[in-house]
Amino acid sequence: MTFDHETLPLLAEALKDLDAGFDRLPEVTPRVDVEGIRRVLNEVAERLRDNYPYQHPQYIGQMLKPPHPVARLAYSLAMFVNPNNHAMDGGRASSRMEKEAVAGLARMVGWEEHLGHLCSGGTMANFEALWVARELQPGKAVAASSQAHYTHSRLSSVLQVPFHPVPVDARGRMDVDALEKLLQSESIGTVVVTLGTTAAGTVDPLDRILPLREKYGFRLHVDAAYGGYFRLVEDLREETARAFAAIPAVDSVVIDPHKHGLQPYGCGCVLFRDPSVGRIYRHDSPYTYFTSDELHLGEISLECSRPGAAAVALWATQQLLPPVRGGEFAAGLEQGRAAALELHEWLSGDSRFVPLMEPELDIVVWAMWAETASESSRRARAFFAEAERRDVYLALASFPRGMVEPAGAVGDWDDESVVCLRACAMKPEHREWMRAIAGRLEA
CATH class of the missing domain: 3.40.640.10 (Type I PLP-dependent aspartate aminotransferase-like (Major domain))
Structure with a gap:
């Protein structure tokens, strides 16, 4: 199971609490086609399977971070009212x-x-x-x-x-x-x-x-x-x-x-x-x-x-999770940054990989060593595809020669840019999963 199911009952509890705030109004019985909704919702679930597993720690490609359960639940609860924050009378x-x-x-x-x-x-x-x-x-x-x-x-x-x-x-x-x-x-x-x-x-x-x-x-x-x-x-x-x-x-x-x-x-x-x-x-x-x-x-x-x-x-x-220094929220950011530094260190120990720089935040970028710039780009694309086959989801990004050359990733510059590999270690869970991710990349 990769999705949170445990918190869903909390939405039902909160919805009853919300409903109680309007109990002075005459009763309204919603007209809901439950079976029709079930059929369509199950079809939606089937269609949504055609996605990268953005919610899983082995997805480390783009800046896609699952919402916190409290954000999902609060958003869903508000949608029963569907407020519009343009004007006070709408929200x-x-x-x-x-x-x-x-x-x-x-x-x-x-x-x-x-x-x-x-x-x-x-x-x-x-x-x-x-x-x-x-x-x-x-x-x-x-x-x-x-x-x-x-x-x-x-x-x-x-x-x-x-x-x-x-x-x-x-x-x-x-x-x-x-x-x-x-x-x-x-x-x-x-x-x-x-x-x-x-x-x-x-x-x-x-x-x-x-x-x-x-x-x-x-x-x-x-x-x-x-x-x-x-x-x-x-x-x-x-x-x-x-x-x-x-x-x-x-x-x-x-x-x-x-x-x-x-x-x-x-x-x-x-x-x-x-x-x-x-x-x-x-x-x-x-x-x-x-x-x-x-x-x-x-x-x-x-x-x-x-x-x-x-x-x-x-x-x-x-x-x-107040956005303050020293709090739980800030600790989550620090865990992601620590994961990025760990990945950078692992890449630095293998001559096939050439990190462009030490991560300042939580993004790691590296080139594949090659004799030519075009071959480095080809190897990056091939590595990206092979990683996906092993259920590790990276990203690709093109960088100019001026950012790649100092790292020593390329022997002969037959192109003025290089396609590199990129990982965004944005999830706090990436810290505990990084060793497993590195093992899959090594394979």
Whole structure:
């Protein structure tokens, strides 16, 4: 059995408790075709078997982490009401829960005062941050590292803002000297700093970029969709810890609770240090904002209808597992990072594998040693397929020569990029399973 069955009775208990809150209303008998639903649901289960086993520790490929049981149950419970967190009259309780949950994330990054809300994911969260930046720095460009998420160049195009990629060093971190040269030659209004690239998990040196803001006057946005929760981890490398420690000074931050935050899709969060940027969202609605004088979340969001269930699930998870240093939630992150370091160490002891760098967070990337770059890529693809046949599920990622060559994985460069293998040790269980996973990779 790979799925949680033990907690399902808790949903029935909680649903009865929820129902009791509405017992003043006349009785309504739901019209439910139980047999029809059973037939379709069983068909759904059959169809869903056509998936990688994302929930199992031997799936270590992409950033796919199963929600915590309390998140699944709270989300399901909220779906019986199906609240809409655009306005208070569509989701009164869930809107307040969203505000509390978002405040918890703001405190995690070091802000008591803030403006923020949940959204569908990192793409929408980054879009809102870049949109606000464009309104505050009209006519100016966006800069992000060449290893930043591809969404930034796409979103800049949608916003009709020029975009400039900044070169990276051999570890995939933004080159600060290259950034300053760009700032001297171009009109840059926003610099996107990535704390945890989704390809290799590398962390841009935010602490070294901050002084440039004072000199050149740009807005500083942190894309921590993947890595934001690692601010809670106490055993990071010193330079990585310095970057996370600098977050409170930036202008905006994006975090994805549906990555390390144990939430279902989609649950992203955008946070602004200065609450006054809410004026940029200002708009009027003829029929949604009349039921309460409280802030309606639709008044500070580009999205209109938004699932209140996502806020309920996040709130519930943070009640059980507060996002604080030294807590159970932070320990889970540390277990995943320890698993990544263990895998890196094992790979380093075999000459067939060439890790590109020591993991900064919990992503491990390695190339296959070969005489040529094209042969290294071919071997990586073959290894990926063979690992799947042995029930270990990895991922593939292409990296430029500048990140692979220093590791010494290739003899002759007949291509300017190499396809490498990638593992995301995001589950706490990966620590206890890593020896078994390594054994399968060895085979």
